[in-house]
Amino acid sequence: MGQHPYFAPQEFATRLARLKERLHASGVDAALFDEIEAMTWISGFGSSANRWRCVVIPLEAEPLFLIRALDASVCRQRSWITDVPTFRDWEDPVPVLAESLRARGLAEATIGLDFDSYGTSIARMAALKGALPRARFVNIGAMVAELRLIKSPAEIELLRRAAAIADEALRRAATVCVPGGTQREAAKVAQQTFVEMGGDPYRPGPITAGRGWDFLHGHLGDEPLSAGDVVHIELTPRIHGYSSRVMRCVVLGEPEPERLRATEILAELQDRQIAAMIPGALAEDVDAILRDGVIRAGLRESYDNITGYTLGLYGDAGPRTSDFTRILHPGATWRLEPGMVFHVYASAGGAALSESVLITETGPELLTHLPRTLLINR
Template identity: 80%
Template sequence: MGAHPYFAAEEFAARLGRLKARLRTAGVEVALFDEIEAMSWISGFGSSANRWRCVGIPLEGEPFFLIRALDASVCRERSWIADVPTFRDWEDPVPVLAEALRARGLESATIGLDFESYGTSIARLRAMQAALPGARFVDIGAVVAELRLIKSPAEISLLRKAAAIGDEALRRAAAACVPGASQRDAARIAQATFIELGGDPYRPGPITAGRGWDFLHGHLGDEPLATGDVVHIELTPRVHGYSSRMMRCVVLGEPEPERQRAAEVLAELQDRQIAAMRPGAVAGEVDAILRDGVLAAGLRDSYDNITAYTLGLYGDAGPRTSDFTRIFHPGAAWRLEAGMVMHVYASAGGAALSETVLVTETGPELLTALPRGLLVNR
């Protein structure tokens, strides 16, 4: 049985217990998980979808990890799951799955799947139904994503480390934004800082420069920076897959009064929004503090994006760059709970600001710690 480099066996045992309780409520005998975030959270290991793979969790009996033979060794090293059925790259994994279920007496079971999983195509589901004609496949929804919302102390520790790495990486990247330098210099420095300080070797996040107002998710450019440019830096450092995030704008030269005012208004409104992030708070009401404030200040004509989303575990090879399991928007009726971690972000008037916020029993805690406002390189 493998050992995870960070989490203890008790961490995974607690996760499995919570998961099985949800599966019992859903009325299934076994559940299959094929999104990399779900597999990693359950087992400690996840791999890309070059070949389909899944974690099987029976209510009775031992879990299994179905995976291509090439990846079985590292799977066994990282995962606590001991049963790892494999297939060769050119073989169909579905018959191996069917055999694993038959060996457990589950060939005619009620099998739970997340019908919105990006890992299961229509063709894959039909193949499973054909291979297991006595089974009944039911939708259990995004069970693991829901369970992941409340972070354990061990998970919060990783997010704290990622936030500290991000603080230093953004400070160094911002310092590199000077006339004649390039956006690539900032990206290179940020990513090198991630690795130097113990983070994952992962992309740094969106870094782009411009002079207008709406270039937050632009592309990395090659033009030399010049006085008057604004470099938007959003860093997404990760430690063992756990990501904290922050963004700032770096102004080369004296910031325009309009941009300076926008940054100050955003910081004040976001401070109020963060202060409201307490257990029991209604997400839509917390969202309105920033959204309505920005519109009332005339910084935007409309506010069409969310103002916060879930942070936590991200897979190495997943298609989602952000986790929208919980988001702040006008119709969000869900309530905040202690242990949630959110990326709160605001942009308007040529300024942008974001933080990683942990909701605790006594209120919000900023995990990121850079000065809040424009970063100015005069």
């Protein structure tokens, strides 16, 4: 059995027990997972989809991790799953999977999948049905994503460490945002800080410079910075895939009074929003504090994006940069629970602020701790 570098075996045993309880309630005999986040959360290991791979969890029989032969060794090192059937890169993995399921008596089983999985194409589903014609494939939805919403103490510890990295990396990146510097230099400093402080060598997050009022989520540029520029920095460090996030704006020179006012209003509204993030709070009510407040203050005519989303585990090679399993928006009727972690973010009037927030039994806890204001390089 493999040994994970951070989580103890009991962590995975608890996850497996929670998952099997949900699977039993859904009426399936086994479930197949091929999104990297789900595979990693269940097994301790995930790989890219260059070749299709999956984890299968039967209710009764032993689980299996189907993977290309090239990746089998590291899979066995990291995962508690001991049955790792393999295939060569030029071979079709589906017959190998079908044989493994037949060996477990699952050739005629009810098998659950997430029909919205980015890992299962229409062609893949057809191949599965062709290889197992007597099996029944049913939709169990994003079951693992739902289970992942409530973080364990070990997961929360990783998110705390990632938040500390985010704070320090943003502080250091901001110091090189000076006339003659570049966004690329800020990105380099941020990523160096990630690795130096024990984070994963992953991309730093959006870093964008401009002079207008609406340039968040832009592209990294090489033009030298100059007085009057504003650099938007949103950093997304990870430790073993677990990411906390923080966002600030750096002003080169004297900030405009309007931008200062917008930042103060956003900070006050977001403070109120965070204070309302208590167990049992209705998500749409938490969202409305910021959304409606920004519009009432005249900072935006409309607020078309969400104001927060869940944080947690991100796959090294997944297509999603954010986890929208739960998002704060008008009409969000779910309630906050202890153990949830969110990235709450606000932008208007040429300013932007964000924090990583843990919901505890007694209320919200900020994981990120930078000053909640514009960062000014005069």
